[in-house]
Amino acid sequence: MATSICRTLKYLQPTICLNIKLPQPVFVPIRTKKRYFIPPAVNVKQKSQSEQETKARAAGVVVRQQYIERAINISCTAGIFDPYIPPEGDARLSTLSKEGLKQRTEQLRQSAASQLAFRKIKDHDPEFSTKEFPALAQQIFIDAHAALTQFNKEKLHSLVTERCYPEMVRGNRYKTLRWRFIESLEPPRVVHARCPDMISKGNLYGQVTLRVHSRQTLAIYDRFGRLMLGDEDEPRDVLEYLVLERHLVNPYGRWRLHGKIVPAWAPPKDPIIKTVIIPGPTLKPEEAFEDLHYQVPKPKAVQWYK
């Protein structure tokens, strides 16, 4: 390109040919155009922070004030308060162990607080009922996971709280998920409820735990379409404890999935299809790995929340 922008703009004329002969534009070279090039000078001096600031202020350069902010989300709580401890042997052959008895006594204590919580929820939300809520909640659960498969962000945000969303979505962006809810083996049941209030005394959030026993299929494919986990044709029986939350004081609040409780006695998950290296102990030059008899540490069986 021999011509430059500044030169061409000088004689930009509209060319609408209407059988009128306009005079041809004249090319006038610009007298004051720079025809040489001097590269920018290199500063050899090492300037300290204060010197640089004084120089910048003298030159008239204004640096915008940096706001170091951290966003707080008030539409959901940060965790599950006073969580439900699922009794051991739930949905299994009941073998009364010592831990099972301890959990039963704790359950009796907890049920009183749950009744209080239900009353508080009904104060704020008169349409809430322990009989109808499970069906609604199961539908929310199914819709949320369907939206996760399609990765429909807006719908997922309306069905799932901001605390649960990153846990559902993390690592899944470049993976394909195939999930199917086949049937519910037992009707879902509300087992637990709490109404914590955050920061100020009247700011109530309702958290309700639901026990769901269902049959589902899950298959996760990685970026290249290869199967990472699960099987699309093999349905599995799943016992889950879902926690749904709603900001009761907010008139536009909705019941949304807040998290899941994984009990301490849950069976271990299936391993993924590929082999993974577990980092082992660092060896000294004279040691050999076989002589160490290294035992891979097994994680403690603790109740955790997804």
Next chain:
Amino acid sequence: MAASVVTWAGLAAFGRACGSIRSRLLGSSSTLSQVSCLHTSTELNSKHWERKNLVVYPPQQKDELRRPAEIYHCRRQIKYSKDKMWYLAKLIRGMTIDQALTQLEFNDKKGAKIIKEVILEAQDMAVRNHNVEYKSNLYIAESFSGKGKYLKRIRYHGRGMFGIMDKVHCHYFVKLVEGVPPKVEQKTGFDQAKEYVEQLRNRTIIHSL
């Protein structure tokens, strides 16, 4: 000459108008560049080679061949010449990843250390993010260097003359693929000669008796 100048300037103005529309609407949706049929430039901070890692393939059927994983990685603005970097890039093309790393470790060039770091980063990324099972089961499918942005300085000559000195920078790109490297068939001189003779014999004379 005048007509071509006007249309080129008209296109430039149109492009600027496009840019202003795009910048106004970009706040609402970041996918405008994919939706609109106008040619718009890519967004800031998204270069083509890095974006190749974001392609998602649909799930494979059970009877299809397992698709090998492809990992794209690059390093930008390396303070080295692109021509000097080319020799190292050509050296490791087609090697397995372990072989490439050994060759680079014992190579005396400055670029060898940089390329080794890039390949180790790519291997780590492959195992962590791209579901590659064995970190040694990778080979270098593509490896090349490109020109980066040069800084210009003055080089002083005698008699008040000066030259503009370029401070060269380069980019280095590598693509790792899972699996065994494909065997390149070595053609001997005898094979090439045989092919040449066959070509000569296959010639036909058209429109002849």
